[in-house]
Amino acid sequence: MANDLERRREIGQFFTPPLVAGFVWDMLEAIHGGRFPAKTRVIDPACGEGVFLREAAPRGKFAADRLFGIDIDETLAAVWGRDPLLKAARLAVANGLLDLPDRGVQVGSFDVVVGNPPFAGKGVRDLLRLLDETDGLGVVPETDLFGALVLQERPAPLGPPLKPQDRAKLDQLAKQLGRYTCWRLGKDTDNGEVESTSATTTGDLFTGLGEKRKNGSDEFARAAGMVSAWPLNRLLDPRRTETRLLLRRLASTAIEVFFMERFLRLAKPGGLIAVIVPESILASDQLGPLRTWLLTEMDLLAVVSLPQKVFAGVGANARTSVVFARRLLRPRKADDRPAVALEPDAPEDAEDNGTGPSLLMAAPNTTAPRFNLEHYFATVLQGVREHAKRFPAEEV
Missing domain, CATH: 3.40.50.150 (Vaccinia Virus protein VP39)
Incomplete structure (x- = not known):
């Protein structure tokens, strides 16, 4: 039990x-x-x-x-x-x-x-395993719902290699979630982090809606454009900057x-x-x-x-x-x-x-x-x- x-x-x-x-x-x-x-x-x-x-x-x-x-x-x-x-x-x-x-x-x-x-x-943090396929770097997940613009990297031992079918499933998940809007919403700051849009008190529902929202940063837009144009029959390339940003951002977003x-x-x-x-x-x-x-x-x-x-x-x-x-x-x-x-x-x-x-x-x-x-x-x-x-x- x-x-x-x-x-x-x-x-x-x-x-x-x-x-x-x-x-x-x-x-x-x-x-x-x-x-x-x-x-x-x-x-x-x-x-x-x-x-x-x-x-x-x-x-x-x-x-x-x-x-x-x-x-x-x-x-x-x-x-x-x-x-x-x-x-x-x-x-x-x-x-x-x-x-x-x-x-x-x-x-x-x-x-x-x-x-x-x-x-x-754990949400969709398993997507980070796709990064391990190329460079042996782990990531430290943020506690925030959207986290930072990118997650902080640190050396970490590689986990067991992904089986081909498991990699294909994670790749498909990343491609479909990459077409969502929610992961690229946020107000950008000069240091690349996602800033709160208002000083909300805990009990207030749907507060802070008077704030103007910037559309996703240029980096998010490029990552979204990349995944939307990516051939469905090809695995994403984790060596690409846009792919790595996409995977980290998706993994930082709460389920x-x-x-x-x-x-x-x-x-x-x-x-x-x-x-x-x-x-x-x-x-x-x-x-x-x-x-x-x-x-x-x-x-x-x-x-x-x-x-x-x-x-x-x-x-x-x-x-x-x-x-x-x-x-x-x-x-x-x-x-x-x-x-x-x-x-x-x-x-x-x-x-x-x-x-x-x-x-x-x-x-x-x-x-x-x-x-x-x-x-x-x-x-x-x-x-x-x-x-x-x-x-x-x-x-x-």
Whole structure:
């Protein structure tokens, strides 16, 4: 049991309690304006044991082949096979950050993207092994979510050589992640480090959005251009400066940052997104540019904070929230994004500035006598249903 918990922590895997998954689906239905039609395509790209898909199955009479789940953990396949609600779903053991065209998993093809992706853990640091293929240098990973512009190098013994199939997998991962936007967002300083965009206090969600974001540095732009033009049937060349920068930067980027963009990418224009995220996504100074960019791609509809101990039973004690959003039909300019000024300490609505839907905020008062999670969820849902008009339903 201890070994299994340690393994889950290493990959940032913390399974969602059914009560939370049920609440997320209740919220999605309230935002949508009712049950989803059977033709709705749903995906959880980090599905774990499948709790979000299991909760979806009896709702709206979803066609089983419209429910998709992906997880990198090979031990879960047997769990899926024993679950009658998941037997007909389209499940795959794979990296949820990558497209699977032969399985019908491609960007912009899902009506609902829902889940609790991994956070913390080792992320994609295995990409650094591609550097070891040529020069015998190890790297010291930064503790920051984006780290420095490049990681500091120091001599280190080579690990075991990569097998050809393992190198090919890491190479494919680097190529696909190199096409993401999140790893090259940041404000550059004169010494080449990524600077915070604001002095954010810990409790403020989506703060610092008034800061102007510079696009990726020239170095990032060159690395992104290189990987986008690189032939798919050729391995990346770690001797190239652009490749080495790409690999270090990808390895410095937290796994939850990649998954935040992945949820957005998988949604159709107009599709709904519900994702459980750690506090860093909402409040980290360094991720201000990420939040700014996200608001050019989606309408933020609701942020519901969860009690800190909601995942304590599965080995996590992090502060988390559920973010509900709708992907825009077309990206908006950064200057046109809605202003978001949030005070998360009270379950109140943010003001609507006329450029997007009003934002519903909720935070639990766990110090209240006889605090009850079910009652908290019911109160939030009641508020959403009473103001359903702020969430106009989209055809899916």
